[in-house]
Amino acid sequence: ADRLSVVDKSLYETLEHVQKTLSFSRNHDTLTRLINRDTFLDQMQRALRHARAKHTQHAVLYLNVDQFKLVNEVYDRVHGDQVLFEFARLLAQLHGRKSSSARLDSDSFAVLLLDRNMEQAVHVAEKIRHDIEASSVDIEGENIAFTVSIGVAPIREHSPEVAEILDSARTAMHHAKEQGRNRVVPYIEDQTAASTYTQEKQRVRRDLEQAVATDRFVLQAQPIRQTRNSGEAAESLHYELLLGISNKDGTLASPASFIASAERYGFMTLVDRWVVREAFLWISQLMDAQKVVPSLSINLSGMSVTDDSFMDYLFEQISEYGVGTSRVCFEITETGTISNLVKAADFVRAFRNIGCKFSIHDFGTGLASHNYLRTLPVDYVKIDGSF
Template structure:
């Protein structure tokens, strides 16, 4: 920390300072003390001084005053310089001590220096006193600054810089100690994992400065409701952790509910705009079940319980239970999250395709196929049903969509199919991708780079996603169709009340939900729904595609109903791109 010390290097002597030197004199002879002060004044130092002659008075002076230097005699009745050094170290570790004595021998002086004295001077030779004081005051100041810097660095290593709370690293260390206590001594402890439900709203509407103020205020609110031997930590972002020492689940739940209540009643105001904040809390009982666990596993389980609390309405407390199916699913999803991110980094996604065939002669106007994403790990091909739910839950679908678009466009460029006069290639888009403001620009630039005819590409969106984000979907489709891209509404019919939305969506194809197509030969209601979807699609000027066509009999019935295209295992099974 050289910058911090620079200011102290300029203090060449105590005579150059504006404030008087504060000197504590330990001496049982007032005459000797006066001689010492007279010598200092002759050298230009006029200190503020206090003389003490007993251990009790020395303790009080060290405890109550701030001293620049301590001058002590060696031998006093029942009181020696060695005891002075002990007390000085106890009350003020950086205070320099100089022994001024008329009886100290060389051996004793060396021992005193080893015990912490900075220097020793004989009373009959005080010429060295002023240079010694100048030197030790300067070095004492440097020592103090260094110690403060080291203390600050140590504090920063274990505390959050924004809130002053314990940080994640130190919290995990204390969790490990709690685990050891439970395993070896049967101690009872509980972990609470807290997440703010409305933090993103504050950050997005008011900025990160407001978010930081909210976190600092909440740290104060939370601190008021835990015991002094418990640990409150900021784990990162808007997440906090609490380790409740020596308590059972009943008490911990009471504490957690009280925290939810306090935060619910708390009102954060920023620039006269109030915000209501709530907490979702996950709770883990630290028991022998975790005897061989790491702190990270405890935090992971608490995180799962916290997300379960959010899923179940927010502003509540959820205990982690390994038998809970929702938590098992979320744990599986979290496992998939890291695999998906790794697959994106390592280009482990690949494309398959499934052909779509014409059912009517007038519809046979070119080749049609749908691109399907797969995850390839070594020699294993993993279908989308295994990883898509996790990707949707943890916000990774937009990245996967971009990867699929990139691979599809590259394939169409390499094969030349993207520049043919006919043919349609279907590419799926998830609902979350419509919230990506840069997706349209990304698609346009990619199409230009690969010299594609946009009319060869048809983006598929599910009916439920389109309706859930209707305004955003309309805008995206409108922009894309100006470039010539086509659109298909997938899983159509799953929400029959949404037929009216067809007027608002500029799509080219309706893909009838395969759940109705599969049973249309045996279920008259499913048959009626498929027929209705086809009629409404044609009335709107759209082409219709039946999904999940698995037998020739279903295909023949679809021909009779007048659907334009069919897709399914009875038509063509998915296969990898060449």
């Protein structure tokens, strides 16, 4: 048994190493070892969700090495890569904590600054610009100095989607180029965007409250079955609850666009509260009728899992309806909890202590997935198709 456990551990460590290697190459630029564009956009998306949920401010810097083509023309691509590698190394050192840097394309980079307003972000950008200007790269015994143009854009509660935010920072960077290079230019927001955001947020809130009040939301139970017979009963009494929304003609529609709006404007906890209440009411009715109570998987948003008031609400609902917690499994998305891993772990532990089970949905879509398994004491994982 001891030998088997050693073998199992060795196999796990080997698989973990392979997964980490594949994950790193998938998410990082091979030359600079900075994260790549797709991974950076994922991080921006989490920052945007945080800004909308917590009313915080972040910022993104878009950097372009000035006249980089001349380096390739005067020297060669190998030396050009040397400049890019040194630039990336300096960049990773200069922007400080609560931030990350990425290579977007050949000579363009980006930095995500968390918990910084525009004034603070511009200050960081100026320091980066100054320190890079003061540095140089040795190419064949010659010190080659280079400069950088930087555009700065905010990530706020009313900001548009991440691709547009990054494009705003890129636009500001081009203005820096036009003004003579080697400078920092902040993006000037359209003030109507904030007003439009507020109006749209109010509309989504009204639509959500109306959908709840008029019983337009519907829960559908999708059976979860074993893929092969393990000697247990063929008919599994385990269901995943899926949310639907009824049209005016009574037909059911996917709530995808509605949910996307609720996530954008920070209202997913309202949706999750409705789902939990209806699910527990159904369980209570089955118990009162002395019918068999199935095991249920209930999806929770990352926003709810990290909301203290939702934790209190969930405890209250379990107590009020007398739900048998061993029959409840909460599904949380890996990508939804990644930016609040500590609070997510506290949430999971609190409800596992009273008998609930947990699963991670979309496992493998985030970075360092095995670290989540160490931190989040879940019972099941649902492997994402892209993993």
